[in-house]
Amino acid sequence: MATPPFSLAGKTILVTGAAKRIGRGIALRLAAEGAQVAIHYHNSEADARRTAAECSGAPLFRADLASVAEIKAMFAQVEQQLGRLDGLVNNAARFTRFDPLELTEKDWDFIHSVNLKAVFFCCQQGARLMKKSGGGRIVNISSLGGIRPWAEHAHYCASKAGVIMLTRALAKAFAPHITVNSVAPGVIPFEDIDERGRQLIEVTPAGRGGTPGEIADAVAYFLKASEFITGQVLAVDGGLSQR
Numbered sequence: 001m002a003t004p005p006f007s008l009a010g011k012t013i014l015v016t017g018a019a020k021r022i023g024r025g026i027a028l029r030l031a032a033e034g035a036q037v038a039i040h041y042h043n044s045e046a047d048a049r050r051t052a053a054e055c056s057g058a059p060l061f062r063a064d065l066a067s068v069a070e071i072k073a074m075f076a077q078v079e080q081q082l083g084r085l086d087g088l089v090n091n092a093a094r095f096t097r098f099d100p101l102e103l104t105e106k107d108w109d110f111i112h113s114v115n116l117k118a119v120f121f122c123c124q125q126g127a128r129l130m131k132k133s134g135g136g137r138i139v140n141i142s143s144l145g146g147i148r149p150w151a152e153h154a155h156y157c158a159s160k161a162g163v164i165m166l167t168r169a170l171a172k173a174f175a176p177h178i179t180v181n182s183v184a185p186g187v188i189p190f191e192d193i194d195e196r197g198r199q200l201i202e203v204t205p206a207g208r209g210g211t212p213g214e215i216a217d218a219v220a221y222f223l224k225a226s227e228f229i230t231g232q233v234l235a236v237d238g239g240l241s242q243r
């Protein structure tokens, strides 16, 4: 991925949490641009199979990302089956809501094990693999919640702010041939949207929620960008972070 013309055609790119919703949108978009997409999932096997079928029969990789051992096993399988890795999109995450006065250690670890620790170890394992073929591209999906404080999501906000700093620090650590960037979605509504989500959409300058396709556009941009663009965070939020 180090030299122009920065096309995704033929590039091997692993997307975590790609069975449905935003991850699915990213996988479909990358496949449409000719990438060999690898679909990671955990519990959503049927959805993952559907997404993989729509991505020209993409290979599937199952792992509980809360386990570093399973992360390592997944990257070993990717290497064994696909032979190389050019891109990694760390999309999988958990989302919970708690009054910080009531939050337990278990609640904290539930979020941080997947949202932050797993992102670090996926970056580590992915970068080791990318180095073998000369370089690559990592895109971490953070959140507007990693930029703006949300009172009942303090634990989630901290995990996503961590993803943003991880992105910046790893951009230095993995330079020059592996770039690390982040896309920070605003509200991307699905059928389970709650009252708080609706209220956020009401105050979004764009006047609507975003779509998986709009997140995928930003991801594709970073995957195709030159090595000179690294350590950056792009909020795709309809202007909500400017309020």
Ligand SMILES: NC(=O)c1ccc[n+]([C@@H]2O[C@H](COP(=O)([O-])OP(=O)(O)OC[C@H]3O[C@@H](n4cnc5c(N)ncnc54)[C@H](OP(=O)(O)O)[C@@H]3O)[C@@H](O)[C@H]2O)c1
Residues within 6 Å of the ligand: 016, 017, 018, 019, 020, 021, 022, 023, 040, 041, 042, 043, 044, 045, 063, 064, 065, 066, 090, 091, 092, 093, 094, 095, 114, 141, 142, 143, 144, 145, 184, 185, 186, 187, 188, 189
């Ligand atoms: N939707 C939004 O409005 C919004 C806003 C800001 C940021 N984001 C970020 O955008 C990304 C995608 O959002 P989304 O709403 O599409 O996410 P989501 O549906 O809540 O989660 C995506 C996937 O993460 C996977 N996952 C969760 N825990 C896992 C674990 N322990 N091991 C492996 N995989 C696990 C799940 O895979 P399985 O289903 O296969 O178990 C799930 O399908 C996330 O990083 C999220 O934080 C979303």
